[in-house]
Amino acid sequence: MSEDTHAVNIAKAAKAAFEASQLIPSSERVQALHEIRKELEAVKDQILTANKKDLEHAQAEVDAGRMSASLLSRLDLGKGDKWDSMLQGVTDVANLPDPTGQVSYASELDDGLELYRVSCPIGVLLVIFEARPEVVVNIAALAIKSGNAAILKGGKESNETAQLLSQAIQSALSKTSIPSTYIQSIQTRAEVSALLEQDRYIDLVIPRGSNSLVRSIQNSTRIPVMGHADGLCAVYLDKAADPAKAIRVAVDSKVDYPAACNAAETLIVHENLLDTVWPEVAKALIARGVQLRCDARTLASLTARDIILNVQPSTPEDYSTEHLSLTISVLSVPSLSAAISHINSHSSHHTESIVTEDEQAASIFCRGVDSAGTFVNASTRFADGFRYGFGTEVGISTGRIHARGPVGLEGLVIYKYMLRSKGSEGHVVGEFGTGEGKKQFKHAKIDTTSAPF
Template sequence: MSIQHTAEKAKAASKLMAAVDTETKNEALRKIAEALEANKDEITAANKEDLDRAENENLARPLLKRLKFDSDKIAGVCRGLRSLAGLEDPVGKTLASTELDIGLELYKTACPLGVVGVIFESRPDALVQISSLCLKSGNGVLLKGGSEAAKTNRILADIISRVSEQSGLPAGWLGLLETREDVSAMLGLENSVDLIVPRGSNEFVQFIMNNTNIPVLGHADGICHVYVDRQADLEMAARIAVDSKCQYPAVCNAMETLLVHEDIATQFLPLAKKGLDEYGCKLKGCEKTREIISCEPANEQDWQTEYLDYELSIRVVSRLEDAIDHINKYGSGHTDAIVSSDEPAARKFLSLVDSADVFWNASTRFSDGFRYGLGAEVGISTNKIHARGPVGLEGLLIYKWLLIGSGQTAGEYASGDKQFKHTPLGKNCPL
């Protein structure tokens, strides 16, 4: 089947998806979770084939970690599916309502985007998360995962398609792309695809943007920072820094650069190093950092690097403003955190750091759709369109205007015979 035909089927199915009732969607999500658990052995066997092939091809260690889809990962995505089934259905939700005149009411209501094309890394769990979010939000979806996960992605897509269609969803709402040529073909299908979500490097996102007329929701690099302020609780700061870097370093919300105020650097850096050393984390530091702890020298390129591994660059700064400037210059607009007991300093940081997610006294690892209560995420948006940060259900919706009248004509208002009231109604659409 050609990609054009696959996309056209998804487009046709998306028209029907928009009208699927809440319980049908929720039951499909629950049934998918049951099917994944029931087929756990087949899924992990397919994943082992992918892992063995990737190891033979010398895939980088961080990418191998992402590729692994074992029993724990399956259990995790199934929890996510059931959590998503328990969330309120966003489709049809009234966002605003206005009485234009007596008997003439205007409603702004949430509706699906249509067909979403998602190009994602070699993470099979991402396929489940993305497809389930599109299901709940009433969208069709075209999925292209990393080639390293080809067998795992294929069995997952087959299970999700089969079970969801048996549960009452329209056939063809989910399509799987498997080659680079498929992606190139999808970029030209602006009549069938409504949004593209590329997850990957800045260069990759830019390539997609430059080669399609379809709107793109960009998920760029995750160059995340933790800034330890001069009035930080040092024990807390060390816990947050170690968790941000080492809890799971192969993901986009892991810290890549640690910024430390010079007033507490002498006390804090040895404490942080002790925790980071327990994970074997390789440290690179500025000149001031290397005067305090033993580490390799950091250079300009390090401030711009997403390591995705147990590797971290450290810089000592003189002022809060220097930390903010560093983040806004070198960061990717993903997630950045301040650790401080000084509320005015924290407020300044939260206001001036230009990122999708900005935290106070919390690990950068909280930047996640599931942790935000979004059910899961289709990706992280670091650009400024209709969705920013972890993109869950709401990011996969747009809106439409519904006008309910009682025979009014525009001419009556143009002539002055009738006047608009424009009174907020504060009620849900009755349809």
């Protein structure tokens, strides 16, 4: 069977599974998530063994200079509490309210003619992501809970792990009334290319990775694309910054997980802090192994104090670079407006934070910065679906339509309009108008708690 034929069959199966699932009660979707968690727990050892193989292959790629160390760090499913967090995410999603069937608008157009706007699934999702194998489980959980079928393509560096995770999910689904083809995975780029042509069966593509990946997908398909690009996040130390908060927020934003898309890549310092707060923040970052790439003024402030370890001059390209490591670009600005201008010109519109005790400055920053997340006195690392209470996330969207920021369940539903006539003869449009004897629309609000759908 050719790659194209195989891909078409996958797309058809996904659409058929989606359509077959629409009358399945939400309680069955919740039960499916509990079955998935149980199955994952049962095959944990096999999955982690596969993950070690992926890590060994990836380390060889890093040693050969063909893979970055930051990408390698994202692959380890046994690191810290990653495995337990993945399982907890499944349970958390199961416990969230059903995002489908929610009425967001209701109006009585005429006596006995009622219009409702009701949330519903998008359809079949094609999700393409890099590195992190746990994304297979995260997306599967969100897709199932929101009533969407999904086709998943992870990076080749996590193939062994992703295959076993997908098999566990399908095994769990086979114990429910949801078709096992509701969640499918593919392995090759050729399959991706073929699926991007299947706009008849696939309703939304979600690329989660670099800007180049997102742009490549957008240029290769007629299917709508919800991009999840890189994270070029900034922390701005305002002239009214509290010194202790400045250190805590700057260090955590950079150091907590440098390879994450919500880690800070740029530190912006108000010029009034160059001789006070900035040197202390710099020393705290250097103490944690951070490399500082500084503009002329922030560099001069440090060299005057003989702070030279892990400090070097920056280049213009540094301020448009997602380092994904213990490196941060630093510059000084004369004003809040200059900081906002720099962020809007250089960031990826992911997440930015201001450290300040000035409420007006905080408000201006949050409204003026054009990013999916704007924080005050808080680490950029909080930009995460799990931390927001979404259970987990498909990714973080930096776009401006449909969904923005961490995309959880609400980002995976749209809506349909449902119109119901209770009239003895039904309703027809010809009875309405401006002429003599014509009816006028009432457009009276209806209590949404009594919706019949």
